[in-house]
Amino acid sequence: MATTITQADLDAVLDAHPLLNANGYGRPIGYSYDTAAGREQLRGLLGEVQHCADYLHSRPWQTRLSSHSLHSYNLKHSAENWGDFGYVSNGAMIAAALIVRIPIRLDDLNPTIGITSKHR
Numbered sequence: 001m002a003t004t005i006t007q008a009d010l011d012a013v014l015d016a017h018p019l020l021n022a023n024g025y026g027r028p029i030g031y032s033y034d035t036a037a038g039r040e041q042l043r044g045l046l047g048e049v050q051h052c053a054d055y056l057h058s059r060p061w062q063t064r065l066s067s068h069s070l071h072s073y074n075l076k077h078s079a080e081n082w083g084d085f086g087y088v089s090n091g092a093m094i095a096a097a098l099i100v101r102i103p104i105r106l107d108d109l110n111p112t113i114g115i116t117s118k119h120r
Helices: 005-018 035-043 046-057 073-078 090-100
Strands: 069-071 113-118
Touching: 005 035, 005 046, 005 090, 035 090, 046 073, 046 090, 069 073, 073 090, 073 113, 090 113
Parallel strands: none
Antiparallel strands: 069 113
């Protein structure tokens, strides 16, 4: 079932997750990144978040994360190639997963999300 993502949904997930930004979850290692600016950038990417949520709803979900679960960066690229949308940020994929309540492990810039790489 598709979910319509609102700006209030995106704002709520950003408020609940201060490390979430357009680049991912947290700060990239090895270079300078303005997390506050990345958070504001993500706040303006509602269309990307909606596209990612639609993509996630098109795939079977795992009830628990496994060694076959994909990272947000892999999924963002898959979402870019799905439909006719184009570029989506890593943060938009993470925000969509949080909003639709798919299992996610928030321990990395590119968190693991409960979508499997294995096809059934």
